[in-house]
Amino acid sequence: MYALADCNNFFVSCERVFNPTLNGKPVVVLSNNDGCAISRSNEAKALGIPMGCPAFQIKNYTDPNKVVMLSARHVLYQDLSSRIMRILGEAAIDLEVYSVDEAFFKLPYDDNDCNHKLLVSLVKKIYKYVGVPVSIGFAATRTLAKIASHVAKKDPSCLDRVLGLTNQEHIDSILQQIRVDDIWGVGRRLNAKLLSSGIHYASEFVRLPKSFLQKIGNINLVRTQQELLGQDCMTINPVAIAHKSIMNSRTFGHVLSKKRDISDAIISFAQACAEQLRREKSAAISVTVYVRGDRFREDLPFYSNSCTIRMQSHTSSSIEIARHAVMAFNSIFRQGFSYRKAGVMVSDIKPIAELQLNIFNAEQEVKHNKLMSAIDGINRRYGSKQVVLAPTLTKGEWAPLQNHFNSQSKTLRFYSGMNPLYAPHINPVCTTEEEDQE
DNA sequence: TCTGGGGTCCTAGGACCC
DNA sequence: TCTGGGGTCCTAGGACCC
Numbered sequence: 120m121y122a123l124a125d126c127n128n129f130f131v132s133c134e135r136v137f138n139p140t141l142n143g144k145p146v147v148v149l150s151n152n153d154g155c156a157i158s159r160s161n162e163a164k165a166l167g168i169p170m171g172c173p174a175f176q177i178k179n180y181t182d183p184n185k186v187v188m189l190s191a192r193h194v195l196y197q198d199l200s201s202r203i204m205r206i207l208g209e210a211a212i213d214l215e216v217y218s219v220d221e222a223f224f225k226l227p228y229d230d231n232d233c234n235h236k237l238l239v240s241l242v243k244k245i246y247k248y249v250g251v252p253v254s255i256g257f258a259a260t261r262t263l264a265k266i267a268s269h270v271a272k273k274d275p276s277c278l279d280r281v282l283g284l285t286n287q288e289h290i291d292s293i294l295q296q297i298r299v300d301d302i303w304g305v306g307r308r309l310n311a312k313l314l315s316s317g318i319h320y321a322s323e324f325v326r327l328p329k330s331f332l333q334k335i336g337n338i339n340l341v342r343t344q345q346e347l348l349g350q351d352c353m354t355i356n357p358v359a360i361a362h363k364s365i366m367n368s369r370t371f372g373h374v375l376s377k378k379r380d381i382s383d384a385i386i387s388f389a390q391a392c393a394e395q396l397r398r399e400k401s402a403a404i405s406v407t408v409y410v411r412g413d414r415f416r417e418d419l420p421f422y423s424n425s426c427t428i429r430m431q432s433h434t435s436s437s438i439e440i441a442r443h444a445v446m447a448f449n450s451i452f453r454q455g456f457s458y459r460k461a462g463v464m465v466s467d468i469k470p471i472a473e474l475q476l477n478i479f480n481a482e483q484e485v486k487h488n489k490l491m492s493a494i495d496g497i498n499r500r501y502g503s504k505q506v507v508l509a510p511t512l513t514k515g516e517w518a519p520l521q522n523h524f525n526s527q528s529k530t531l532r533f534y535s536g537m538n539p540l541y542a543p544h545i546n547p548v549c550t551t552e553e554e555d556q557e
Numbered sequence: 558t559c560t561g562g563g564g565t566c567c568t569a570g571g572a573c574c575c
Numbered sequence: 576t577c578t579g580g581g582g583t584c585c586t587a588g589g590a591c592c593c
Contacts, residue, residue, distance in 0.1 A: 218592080218593045219593075220593080221593075305591085306590065306591050307590090308591090336590080336591095339591080
C-alpha cells in the first residue's frame with residue numbers, strides 16, 4: 120500500500136500558523152511580484168478565485184478588501200515542510216518527499232484498519248506539533264493514493280481526513296465521480312482531447328484502449344491508466360534524486376532596458392544557482408541564460424532569446440558560473456528592447472565526488488573552492504546574502520515587488536532573514552535542541 | 558497599472574556515422 | 576521510374592507536475 124500525505128492549502132495554512140486571525144477569512148498567497156494566487160484558503164476557493172488568478176483580477180470575484188492577500192515567504196514554508204516531513208518519516212517506510220507539501224510513502228501493516236489508524240494519528244500529530252492540516256490517501260498505487268487524498272480533502276464526510284481506496288467496489292464508485300482532469304498525469308491539453316472524445320470521468324478513462332492513449336498522449340498516459348486499474352507502474356524513490364538542472368529566474372518589478380540592470384540580475388541568479396550546487400555537493404558544466412520581454416505589453420516590441428555555454432570543466436564557483444552567464448547574456452542582449460524576465464539555468468550536473476580536477480585550471484579551482492566555502496560559511500552563520508558578488512551588493516533595479524507581507528506576525532522576520540531561530544508553538548519534539556540552535 | 562517559479566520526461570526530427 | 580539501411584546522439588518543443 121502506498122500513502123500520499125498532502126497539506127491542505129499549504130502556504131495559506133503556514134501563514135495562519137503564525138497569524139491565527141487569518142482563520143475563517145478568505146486568504147490567498149501571491150506568487151513572486153505579487154502576481155498570481157498560488158495558494159487559497161477554502162473561503163477564497165468558495166468565492167470562485169481560481170488557482171493562478173492574477174492579483175488584480177481578484178476584484179472580479181469579490182470585494183478585494185474582503186480577501187487577505189499575502190506575499191509569499193518560501194523560506195518559512197520550507198521550514199514548516201521539513202518539520203512535517205520529519206514527523207511522517209518517523210512512521211513511514213521509504214518516505215519520498217514529492218514536493219514542498221506532499222510526500223509518498225509505503226505503509227507498514229498488512230491490515231488496512233491498522234494502516235488507517237496509523238495515518239489518523241499522523242494527521243493529528245502534524246496538526247498538534249506544526250499546526251498545518253494534512254489529508255492522507257492510501258491505495259495500491261500512487262495514482263490511486265493521489266485520488267484518495269484528493270477525496271479525503273474535499274469530502275466533508277471524511278472527518279478524519281484519511282481515506283483508503285482498498286476494495287474494488289469502492290474504487291469503481293469513486294472513479295465514477297472523478298473528472299479526468301483530476302487524474303494525476305492529465306493536464307489541460309489531455310483533458311481537452313479527452314473531453315472532445317466524450318470522456319469525462321475516470322471510470323470512462325480506464326476503459327479506453329491503449330492504442331488510443333498512445334495516440335493522444337505518450338507511454339506515461341498508458342501507465343496512468345494501468346495505475347488506476349491497480350497495477351503499480353512507478354517506483355518510490357526514497358533517496359532524493361540529484362537534480363539534473365537548477366534554475367533561478369525572476370520577473371522583474373518593471374520592464375528594464377539598461378544592459379547593466381539586467382546583467383546585475385543575471386549575476387544574482389547565477390550566484391543562487393552556484394550556491395545551490397554547493398549545498399548539494401555537485402557541480403555543473405552548462406550554463407543557460409534566457410531573457411524575454413513583457414508578454415502582456417502589446418505596445419512594446421517583444422524579444423526573447425536564450426544562450427547555452429559549455430564551460431571548460433564542471434564547477435560550482437559563483438565567480439565562474441556568473442562569468443559565463445554574463446558572456447551568454449552579452450551574446451543575446453539586444454539594445455532597444457525592453458526586458459521583463461530573465462533566468463539562469465545550470466545543467467549537466469554531477470556530484471563533486473565523481474569529478475576529477477581539471478588539470479588546466481586546477482590551481483584556480485582550488486582557490487575558488489576555498490573562497491566559496493568561506494563565503495558559504497559566513498552566509499550560513501550571519502544570514503544569507505551577507506557576502507555576495509559585487510554587482511549584486513545593492514538591491515537591483517530588477518527586484519520584484521512584494522508589498523503584502525504578513526505584518527501581524529512578528530516571528531516572520533526571522534524567517535525572511537533566513538534565520539529560523541525561533542518558532543513559537545512548534546513543539547521541539549521534532550527537533551533536538553542542538554538542531555534548533557543551529 | 559497589475560499576469561510566478563522550478564522542475565521532469567517523452568518524442569520527433571535532424572545531423573552524423575558506417 | 577528510380578533514390579539503402581541501420582544506428583546513435585542531440586536538441587527543441589510539448590506535455591505534465593507542484
